[in-house]
Amino acid sequence: MEIDINELIKSAVVARKNAYAPYSDFYVGAALLADSGKIYTGSNVENASYPVGICAERSAFAAALSAGERNFSAIALIGGKNGGRVEKFCYPCGMCRQFMSEFCKSDFRIISAKSEKEYEIYTLGELLPKCFDLDV
Numbered sequence: 001m002e003i004d005i006n007e008l009i010k011s012a013v014v015a016r017k018n019a020y021a022p023y024s025d026f027y028v029g030a031a032l033l034a035d036s037g038k039i040y041t042g043s044n045v046e047n048a049s050y051p052v053g054i055c056a057e058r059s060a061f062a063a064a065l066s067a068g069e070r071n072f073s074a075i076a077l078i079g080g081k082n083g084g085r086v087e088k089f090c091y092p093c094g095m096c097r098q099f100m101s102e103f104c105k106s107d108f109r110i111i112s113a114k115s116e117k118e119y120e121i122y123t124l125g126e127l128l129p130k131c132f133d134l135d136v
Ligand code: THU
Pocket: 021, 024, 026, 027, 028, 043, 044, 045, 046, 053, 054, 055, 056, 057, 091, 092, 093, 096
């Protein structure tokens, strides 16, 4: 599956505008490329009961999985404090990495962006080596 990195990052930037993050003031957008060619976006959605909130990456996966998608090739994410430009690369939290491992192989691409032009690419295998699974 050909990955249009710029398009994926653009979608993550748009999704970030819809983040609901009044408690952390940290706004994250994610764009997930399914093997169907469709892009599904997500943003972080916080809650007054803090642990109830959900990360942008899992929001994007939930949207895609709910639409029937099961195969994925890449996700782009961008996150930072509200206002101004994003200064630092943002990486998926441990819970999101484990969530991804349920549906994605180790060559799944994770693109962390500061802008359309500034990004880093990793594989899920690099960010989550030796993930948990129930195979014995
Ligand atoms: N967050 C994400 O959306 N993705 C991550 O991978 C890490 C953290 C969100 C959760 C919370 O709303 C805010 O960033 C600060 O932790």
